[in-house]
Amino acid sequence: MDRIFHPGGFDATGAGPLYLQLQRRIAEAIATGRLSPGDSLPPERDMAALTGLSRVTVRKAVQTLVGSGQLVQRRGSGTFVAAPVERIEQALSLLTSFTEDMARRGKSVDSVWLNRALHVPSPAEVMALGLGAGTQVARLDRVRRSDGVPLAIERAALSADLLPTPESVVASLYSVLETRGLRPVRAVQRISAASIGARDAGLLGVAEGAAGLQIERLGYLPSGRVVEFTRSLYRGDAYDFTVELKLAPEGAGD
């Protein structure tokens, strides 16, 4: 621990700002295993005293590592090395259910429900689901967790016609839809990256501003009707999606 925070070696010309030098030292200690997951770092004031830097500078170094998910801070408690998150790979070419997908991997899955009720639809929901006037929407918002670790926030919306009793969904939405003959057979997804906002960051247990994978999905019935409109936000450090691409047809313009 002394090795990480000893005052020597700082300020060598060309080594960059002090907060970056300290940040590098801590990151290396984590990478080389000298600091293990769950280990606590000294209080910020102590780190400042040990290194001879000001607390503001120490904070700046620590903040970046918190932002990239390598450290976790708990007010009143301390600063700790974060548990590494096992990266999960999912094939993006198949239309699978989160619950079923994880079950196949032998992972326990649970959800923390944020919302599971009928609502007056938002304009975006009316558009996406093609809702008629006066039709309600079933919202299923939850934090998806695997082995207790939050992986994603999922906000699904369905026409109340198709799912009048949202409370009937306990685990897999798709399995409930299947029993009603409403499982989508086709879907279109839009994928993008975005910084995770303060509220969602809290739900996912990551730092505000961390990178996340944003996925918007429209699921279709064989008839062409939209069944589900789902917006999900996956932790960037926990999820990989894989896709297999085919050759573009000759002259396929758009």
Add this chain to the structure above:
Amino acid sequence: MDRIFHPGGFDATGAGPLYLQLQRRIAEAIATGRLSPGDSLPPERDMAALTGLSRVTVRKAVQTLVGSGQLVQRRGSGTFVAAPVERIEQALSLLTSFTEDMARRGKSVDSVWLNRALHVPSPAEVMALGLGAGTQVARLDRVRRSDGVPLAIERAALSADLLPTPESVVASLYSVLETRGLRPVRAVQRISAASIGARDAGLLGVAEGAAGLQIERLGYLPSGRVVEFTRSLYRGDAYDFTVELKLAPEGAGD
């Protein structure tokens, strides 16, 4: 401008930290158009004086907006409202070339070459490309730009057998490969989100720590041989990928 930075209204209980209140004010001014792209904000010291806050607090508010790409700071010059980036959608199910894809959209494309030469391969490249001992690798690293705006960093690697003269690639790699009968017909991609590091952020013109879409692609010839191993980093605020999903085959477990 006075409206944004007038000292009144701060510190109302329950409104949260001062830096968040200021951050919100500036973000709203941008959202409502009271601040337009290219507009300059007052110097940090002036913002501090106008609001009655310290410069450190002003900086913290500004930093977050720089991080989310809404503001741009240039040392020695000033703080400016960022130009909004038009989001580009790309179908992920077709194997297309960046150059050709953008041309179809009527966008001008150019590249800034970072590297275009033969090298001794890295272990990762040997693995991915299945290189024999002593084989060199052609590296094509560039910043992809559309209408002058950096969109992505692309780092392609090919066996020197297949592309002995990397300098021959001027615009589209795929079109060069096509003339040699080496255009991939199939590819596998891995997509994930990650924070953009300092070096790449500089190349893409975004703030360090902004969200990016990381894509790793292996392109295959009909024979099954790997032609290209490409690692790309797309700006999260500029790119959307769309995918069409099919129903998972019954009992398709792994």
Add this chain to the structure above:
DNA sequence: GAGTGGTCTAGACCACTAG
């Protein structure tokens, strides 16, 4: 040379957590 953002300091108070 004047002005800008980038870094750094010492010290303070608050809100929360733990024993």
Add this chain to the structure above:
DNA sequence: TAGTGGTCTAGACCACTCC
């Protein structure tokens, strides 16, 4: 109650840009 992180201040120097 003591210790922790969260916020905030006033003031300073440096590196860079622009004139």
